[in-house]
Each structure stands twice: as structure tokens, then as C-alpha cells.
Amino acid sequence: MANSIICTPDPNLLESMRSVGYNLNTAIADIIDNSIAAHARQISIRYFNHGEEPYVAIIDDGDGMNYTTAINAMKLAGANPNSTRKTNDLGRFGLGLKTASLSQARSVLLSTVQDSVRHTLRWDLDHVAATRQWDLEVLDHEQMQQALPPKIYDLMPSTHGTCVLWRNLDRLQTTAGDSLREIDQVMLELSEYLGLVFHRYLHPYPEDEIKQVAITVNGIPVPERDPFLIESSKVTPVQRIPGTDAFLYGYTLPYQNKLTENDKKLLNLRESKGYTLTDTQGFYIYRAYRLITWGSWYRMLPRKAITKLSRVRVDIPNSMDAEWTLDIKKSQATPPKIIRDAMKRYVNSLAAPSRRIQQFRGRKTSNDPEARVWDIISEREGTFRYEINERNPYIQEFIHTLSSDQKRNFDNMLQIFAATFPYADIQSRLSLDQRNEEIALSKKSIQDRAKNIWLVCSQVLKMSPQEFVDKYKTQEPFSLFADVETILMEITHE
Known part of the structure; x- marks a missing residue:
């Protein structure tokens, strides 16, 4: 048997662990994962105000921990990533609490209470550097009181729950700045991030088998988010990926002109x-209802304006972490081939509804060549152009009122309109989700034109009132009116 040497890591490993790639948002989210796994219903993030030494605290009303569990939570890799987990366990490597906290601060304190018994532990990098030992400090009640800011001590749970306190915020101050105004802005962005990442815990969907959680930042609830607008979007039937416990849900958002102010806030x-x-189009990957990554088609589709209304929700259980190569920060996940193939098939079928909404905006229009005011002329090599459709009855009726010279001038004008159609400007504005102000046609103008058309249809073409209504109710501009059938029928009985 070969000789062996026990290589105990140098305490400087704690310093090295600070550079695994966390930012403030992903670090706080990692701590919240632990709170949710501990069945917390209220999670409060607090940070310093004027006159206070800098700190960030995450306080929850979860189960709390006993002494052994608390020690294990502060150990490096205290959990086996390959072990079977409960369905609500958002942990993975047993590193999150330590690596996330130390990525932002040089001191991390864990104070937890279970069955009214409290335990407080602290990693302090300056203390470790001075002792050159893996020295996890155990604080008594008096030391805990001195270590906690007064506001945080007052918020501490008394029977069950946990507080994670960050001090000596060197990394946070390096990235955010020293002024409280800059910190406030960073925390506002954090609140928005948490509102999206945990939106299904904050406002569960009807099919989500989870209990609602509340998250606040300095007492203010994080904003409500819903990237799918499930109340108003077109929904594709759910699909289970064969051989897995992963599910795909497709959504097509309403056209931007149809978005309400509340829709815009949710998005x-x-x-x-x-x-x-x-x-923000693309796949939204959820692990145990927690959003991991979003806004990418994984190179299965190009990110273009034509598919900007498409979103695909991918729900995966925490039992599939290894297959998805989930990273330590739980902010990246790469789908395995079997799931990637299913995602590609699914997304190809989903893109079609988005294209239809973009192109036709949900308008009821027949395939009659006379139906539309604008014609789309397809050219060779995939090019196209728009022309005024002179066969449209509304335009035809106007042309009949013109003299020969006026018709020639009108035809020249139509050619100028077609040649100067602002394709580039429209594309630019729509790609930025700008809304166009639609000009509403008056009901009287439509009635006047319809009367003239009905006169010809009834006397020359011998159409019945119902035939007239059936023919013109799907033709622009009549089809723009919700009560078009009533308008046309009333005309035929005057």
C-alpha cells in the first residue's frame, strides 16, 4: 500500500473562495434559497442607514437550526451534492452560505434559533488570517448582542428562524461605492432581481405546489413580476420531456400595443x-420553482424582433442538477442533450404564434385579395414590399369618384406612398417595443362609405343584406370595428 500524506488546506483558502463569481444579487439569492428550504414565509433583507456601520442582514422566520446543524452549515461543503434532496431544497453543493457571504464581506455571522434555543457562529477573515487557523468563532449571548446592529437585534426571531449578517463589506463597497445613495441604488436593483428570480414563490401560479413567501428590502416588498403574463398570454399545452421530470410551457405575449401599464410593470x-x-425572449429555466437563467434560446433560435413575444418556461426538479451541470451560484444551467433536443422541437413550433401576432396583430381578416388596405408583395430572394391595395372596396369606391386626370394623379401618389414606406424606422421602433398611436376611424366615415358600396352591391350585383355583411365584415377598414356586423346590417335597412 502506498504511503499517503494528509494535506490540510491552508486557511488562505477562505480568501480564494471569495472569487468564485458571485455578485450581490446572486449572493443574496443564494442565502434566500436556504431560507426557503427552511420553510420561511417571511424573509427580510436589511442594510445600514445614515449613522450606522455598514452591514447587510438576511433574516427569516424559517425552522432555524440546532447546534450541530449550524456548525455543519458553516462548514465548507457541508452537504453532498449527489445526495437525495427534498423537493423544496434549493441548495446543492453545501457552499452557498459561506461562498456567497464571503464574496461580499470579510465577516459573516450566523445566528439561528430553534425551539427558542439560539446559537451564533462567525467566520471572520481577519481573525483567520491572524490565527492562521480554521477558527470558527462561537459567540455567547453577550458577544452576539455586541456583534448585531441594534435594529437587527430587535428583528431577530425569538422561537425559530435565522439571521445571516455581513460586516466589513469590502467587495460591496468596491463595486457599489461608499455613498449611501449609491448603495440605495444597488439595493433597488437587488430588489428588482429578487422579484423576478423568486416571482413564483412571491406569487405562485395556480399549478405551483408551494406556499407563498414574502421578501422585503428595508421593509419594502420586492416588486411583483411575471415574465409570461399568464393572465393574458396565449398558452401552448404543457409538454413533459420523455424520460425526465422536466416540463415545458410555451407562452406568446400580447402585441405591445395591447400591453397595459400593469403588464409593463410585471414584465x-x-x-x-x-x-x-x-x-427578454427565450427560455426561462426554473429549478424547484426558482428562476435560474433566462433570456436565451441556447442557440436554437436567433434572438430577433419576430420572436420577441415568445417565452418558454422550463421546470426542472432539483434531482436533475447533475444532468443540467448547475453551477455553484445557481445562476447558470446547461441542458443535457435529451432535454436540449426536446426544447428545440418545442421552440420551433412555438415561434409561429409570435410571428402571426407580429404580422397580423390578431386582426380578423379573410384571405380575400380585396380584404386588406395594404398588400404585401413577396419578391424573389426573400424580399418583400407594401403597396396600397386598389382592389379594396373602400379604395375602389373612392377611385370611382375621380376623373381620368385625378385617377392618374392618385395612382402616382400611391406609388410614392409605397416607395417611401418607412421600413427601417418602423423596424427600429418596434424592436425597442415603442407603441404606435393608432388613429381611430370615425363610425360615421365608415357608415358613409359603406352606404355607397351597399348601393352598388344591392342594385347592380343584386346582393342580399346578409351576403353584403358576410363579404365586407372581414375587409379593412370595416373589420377594425368590433360591431362591424351591426354597422353593416343597419345600413342595409335604411
Whole structure:
């Protein structure tokens, strides 16, 4: 048997662990994962105010921990990533609490209470550097009181729950700045991030088998988010990926002109931040209802304006972490081939509804060549152009009122309209999700034109009132009116 040497890691490993790639948002989310796994219903993030030494605290009303569990939670890799987990367990490697906390602060304190018994532990990098030992501090009640800011001590749970306190926020101050105003802005962005990542815990969907959780930042609830607008979107039937416990749900958002102000808030559309419909299309990967990654088609589709209304929700259980190669920060997941193939088949069928909504905006229009005011002329090599459709009855009726010279002038004008159609400007504005102000046609103008058309149809073409209504109710501009059939029928009985 070969000789062996026990290689105990140098305490400087704690310093090295700070650079695994967390930012403030992913670090806080990792701590919240632990709170949710501990059945917390209220999670409060608090940070310092004027006159206070800098700190960030995450307090929950979850199960709390006994002494052995608390020690294990502060150990490096205290959990086996390959062990079987409960369905609500959002952990993975047993590193999150330590690596997430130390990525932002040099001191992390864990104070937890279960059955009214409290235990407080602390990793302090300066203390470890001074002792050159893996020295996890155990604080008594008096030391715990001195270590906690007064506001945080007052918020501490008395019977069950946990507080994670960060001090000496060197990394946070390096990235966010020293002024409280800059910290406030960073925390506002954190609140928005948490509102999206945990939106199904904050506002569960009807089919979600989870209990609702509340998250606040300095007492203010994180904003409500819903990237799918499930109340108003077109939904594709759910599909289970064969041989797995992963599910696919497809959504096609309403056209941007149909979005209400509340819809925009739920989607968090902000052009200045790159949160447009085009930017946020793609797959949304959820692990145990927690959003992991979003806004990518995994190279299965190009991210284009034509598919900007498409979203695919992918629900995976935590039992599939290994197959998805989930990273330590739980912010990236790569689908295995069997799931990737299913996702590709699914997304190809989903893109079609988005294209239809983009192109036709849900308008009821027949295939009659006379139906539309604008004709789409398909050219060779995939090009196209728009022309005014002179066969449209509304335009035909107007042309009949013109003299020969006026018809020639009108025809020249139509050619100018077609040649100067602002394709590039429209594409640019729609890609930025700008809304166009639709000009409403008056009911009287439609009635006047319809009367003239009915006169010809009834006297020359011998149409019945019902035939007239059936023919013109799907033709623009009559089809733009919700009560088009009533309008046309009334005309035929005057």
C-alpha cells in the first residue's frame, strides 16, 4: 500500500473562495434559497442607514437550526451534492452560505434559533488570517448582542428562524461605492432581481405546489413580476420531456400595443436597462420553482424582433442538477442533450404564434385579395414590399369618384406612398417595443362609405343584406370595428 500524506488546506483558502463569481444579487439569492428550504414565509433583507456601520442582514422566520446543524452549515461543503434532496431544497453543493457571504464581506455571522434555543457562529477573515487557523468563532449571548446592529437585534426571531449578517463589506463597497445613495441604488436593483428570480414563490401560479413567501428590502416588498403574463398570454399545452421530470410551457405575449401599464410593470420593460421584449425572449429555466437563467434560446433560435413575444418556461426538479451541470451560484444551467433536443422541437413550433401576432396583430381578416388596405408583395430572394391595395372596396369606391386626370394623379401618389414606406424606422421602433398611436376611424366615415358600396352591391350585383355583411365584415377598414356586423346590417335597412 502506498504511503499517503494528509494535506490540510491552508486557511488562505477562505480568501480564494471569495472569487468564485458571485455578485450581490446572486449572493443574496443564494442565502434566500436556504431560507426557503427552511420553510420561511417571511424573509427580510436589511442594510445600514445614515449613522450606522455598514452591514447587510438576511433574516427569516424559517425552522432555524440546532447546534450541530449550524456548525455543519458553516462548514465548507457541508452537504453532498449527489445526495437525495427534498423537493423544496434549493441548495446543492453545501457552499452557498459561506461562498456567497464571503464574496461580499470579510465577516459573516450566523445566528439561528430553534425551539427558542439560539446559537451564533462567525467566520471572520481577519481573525483567520491572524490565527492562521480554521477558527470558527462561537459567540455567547453577550458577544452576539455586541456583534448585531441594534435594529437587527430587535428583528431577530425569538422561537425559530435565522439571521445571516455581513460586516466589513469590502467587495460591496468596491463595486457599489461608499455613498449611501449609491448603495440605495444597488439595493433597488437587488430588489428588482429578487422579484423576478423568486416571482413564483412571491406569487405562485395556480399549478405551483408551494406556499407563498414574502421578501422585503428595508421593509419594502420586492416588486411583483411575471415574465409570461399568464393572465393574458396565449398558452401552448404543457409538454413533459420523455424520460425526465422536466416540463415545458410555451407562452406568446400580447402585441405591445395591447400591453397595459400593469403588464409593463410585471414584465419590467425598461429600454435603458436593456429590458425590452426583444431582450427578454427565450427560455426561462426554473429549478424547484426558482428562476435560474433566462433570456436565451441556447442557440436554437436567433434572438430577433419576430420572436420577441415568445417565452418558454422550463421546470426542472432539483434531482436533475447533475444532468443540467448547475453551477455553484445557481445562476447558470446547461441542458443535457435529451432535454436540449426536446426544447428545440418545442421552440420551433412555438415561434409561429409570435410571428402571426407580429404580422397580423390578431386582426380578423379573410384571405380575400380585396380584404386588406395594404398588400404585401413577396419578391424573389426573400424580399418583400407594401403597396396600397386598389382592389379594396373602400379604395375602389373612392377611385370611382375621380376623373381620368385625378385617377392618374392618385395612382402616382400611391406609388410614392409605397416607395417611401418607412421600413427601417418602423423596424427600429418596434424592436425597442415603442407603441404606435393608432388613429381611430370615425363610425360615421365608415357608415358613409359603406352606404355607397351597399348601393352598388344591392342594385347592380343584386346582393342580399346578409351576403353584403358576410363579404365586407372581414375587409379593412370595416373589420377594425368590433360591431362591424351591426354597422353593416343597419345600413342595409335604411
